[in-house]
Amino acid sequence: QRILSLAGVARGFWALARVILISAVVWWVLRGADGQIASLPDGTLGQSVSRAWDLASRLIVAVAGSLVVIGVGDYGVQWFRHEKSLMMTKQELKEEQKDEEGDPLLRNMRRQRARDIVTQRRMITEVPKATVVIMNPTHFAVALRYERGVTSAPxxxxxxxxxxxxxIATKARRHGIPVIERKPLARALFKAAKVGQEIPQGLYFAVSEVLAYVYRLRGNAA
Incomplete structure (x- = not known):
């Protein structure tokens, strides 16, 4: 309703502007012909008719010119409204497609979340095969598998x-996998190591100390 009322006010102003323009043109022509109007009764009938026709011709030309200007203005206004309506239609179409298909950002987030869930399920099934889980102690957890003579590195x-x-830690404890707290090492492994690959060489020494500790625990338990 507000948009319709604003459109009505705009049309009213434009109509008033047209009336003012035509009135101003007529006033301007008549003001410049004061002497000619005053001399209309003077002279012969033919002279009076000629002067009146000349004045009328100028009025017609001036009014016609103003109507041309108004027509151009009307065309410009209509073109602007048409382009604006097209822009609104395109935007509405985009919004409709977004509603039908879903926000691309949210859709990508849902897909990524689904991939993460699948990856986590696959990883959690591998935890029982681990040799040790290194934690920090609740923020990060990395499960490592190392078999002497089988793998060259964890x-x-x-x-x-x-x-x-x-x-990961809960799953490891259920299957008797040692869970060792090493805060800096857990963080470093989480950031640098990739699932399914050997740990970076720069972390060999720190991890070897943890593995040695795990082997000692197993030896004591035996």
Whole structure:
């Protein structure tokens, strides 16, 4: 309703502007012909008719010119309204498509979340095969598998942060996998190591100390 009322006010102003323009043109022509109008009764009938026709011709030309200007203005206004309506239509179409298909950003986020869930499920099934889980202590968890003579270096079988880190630790404890707290090492492994690949060489020494500790625990338990 507000848009309709504003459109009505705009049309009213434009109509008033047209009347004012034509009136101003007529006034301007008549003002410049004061002497000619005053001399209309003077002279012969033919002279009076000629003067009147000349004045009328100038009025017609002036009014016609103003009507041309008004017509151009009307065309410009209509063109602007048409282009604006097209822009609104395109935007409405985009919004409709967005509503039908869903926001692309949200759709991509949902897809990424689905991929993360699949990846986490796959990793959690690998935790029982791990040799040790290194934690920090609730923010990060990295599960490593190392078999002497089989793997040249420890391999990351799972890693996670926050709630998934707790899931990894819980799964490991249920299967008797040692969970060792090493805050800096857990953070470094989480950032630098990739699941399914060997740990970076720069972390060999720190991880070897943890593995040696785990082997000592197993030896004592035996």
């Amino acid at each position: 391999v990351v079988v799972a890693k996670g942060r926050d709630s998934f880190a707790l899931q």
